[in-house]
Amino acid sequence: MCFQTPLEPATLIRRYKRFLADIRLEEDGREVTAHCANPGSMMGLAEPGMRIWVEPNDDPKKRLKYGWRLVDHENGHFTGVDTSQPNRALRAALMAGEIPEFAAYQTVRPEQKYGENSRIDFLLQQDGLPDAYVEVKSVTLSRAKGMAEFPDSVTKRGTKHLGELAEMAKAGHRAVLFYLIQRTDCTAMTVATDIDRDYASAFLMARISGVEAIAYDCGITPEGISIRKPVPIR
Numbered sequence: 454m455c456f457q458t459p460l461e462p463a464t465l466i467r468r469y470k471r472f473l474a475d476i477r478l479e480e481d482g483r484e485v486t487a488h489c490a491n492p493g494s495m496m497g498l499a500e501p502g503m504r505i506w507v508e509p510n511d512d513p514k515k516r517l518k519y520g521w522r523l524v525d526h527e528n529g530h531f532t533g534v535d536t537s538q539p540n541r542a543l544r545a546a547l548m549a550g551e552i553p554e555f556a557a558y559q560t561v562r563p564e565q566k567y568g569e570n571s572r573i574d575f576l577l578q579q580d581g582l583p584d585a586y587v588e589v590k591s592v593t594l595s596r597a598k599g600m601a602e603f604p605d606s607v608t609k610r611g612t613k614h615l616g617e618l619a620e621m622a623k624a625g626h627r628a629v630l631f632y633l634i635q636r637t638d639c640t641a642m643t644v645a646t647d648i649d650r651d652y653a654s655a656f657l658m659a660r661i662s663g664v665e666a667i668a669y670d671c672g673i674t675p676e677g678i679s680i681r682k683p684v685p686i687r
Contacts, residue, residue: 454542455677460506460522462675463487468499474521476507487519490535494606496594498524498532506531506675523675526638531673533635536591538678540574542671543589543631546680547575554629554667557582568617577627585627588614592634592642592668600687601639601668603632607649615655615664622663630659632668634684642668643687 466475466484474489487507489495506523524532540563546552547561558577565576567586577585594605604611618628632642646653660666668686672679 454538454545454679456508456522456675458508458510460508460675461519462525463505463507463519465499465501465503465505467501468495473517474499476505476519476521478507485519486517487521488515488517489521490537491521491591491593492536493593493604493608495534496605497596498534498593523673530636530638531675532593532637533591533671533673533678534593539589539591539633539635542678542680543575543587543633547577551680552669554665555585555587558585568614568620571614571617574631583625583627585629586618586621587629587631588618590630590632592632593636594645595636595639599638599640601632601634601636601642601684602645602648603642604645604649604652608652612649612652612655615652615659618664619659619662622659627665628659628663629665629667630656632666632686633680634668634670635673635678637671637673639670639684641685641687 462479463476468474474487477484504525507519508522550556558579560578562576564572567573573586574589575587592601592603594602621628644653668684670681672681
């Protein structure tokens with residue numbers, strides 16, 4: 454999945470109010486404010502001075518003309534910080550039948566209501582198969598070499614989703630947590646119990662109830678993001 458507009462390199466000055474980032478563009482040195490599409494803590498990814506990549510836009514309806522897309526670790530590795538990208542990437546992969554765990558499903562329905570005032574990211578359907586409820590999570594935290602972690606902050610919403618997925622599994626449906634690791638430097642994933650114990654407990658209960666957990670890694674460059682291969686959840 455390619456970015457809609459070629460990305461431009463910049464230096465992060467500061468991130469604030471969760472969704473704003475002051476940056477300095479490398480090309481001409483201008484200081485501008487970019488939109489940061491990430492409500493999490495972005496632990497380890499928002500330090501002043503980091504090299505980042507931003508996507509320009511000329512949409513007159515948008516107040517901010519740049520969107521922060523990548524952190525460049527300057528060692529050949531990247532992290533995608535836009536939490537909307539995993540859904541877009543997975544939708545494209547599902548439509549192309551590129552995820553083996555879901556290849557038998559022909560109908561892909563995004564953003565379907567379920568549970569208690571919630572929406573599932575994808576509802577997959579196919580005659581002769583149980584409906585598959587797929588919740589997508591963007592994973593960007595890594596505190597140990599090669600290990601990705603989720604979540605990077607307390608997520609009551611994520612805990613709620615785990616409970617609702619467990620109910621879907623108990624009702625006889627497939628219920629799946631799909632973790633997309635938006636880092637190119639990780640080969641496994643784990644739950645960050647020390648950051649959110651409630652989420653960790655809900656994850657364990659959901660797995661006992663029959664909820665599937667799948668993690669895939671990404672190929673990431675300033676040109677685009679692509680889903681690559683499954684990685685173990687430890």
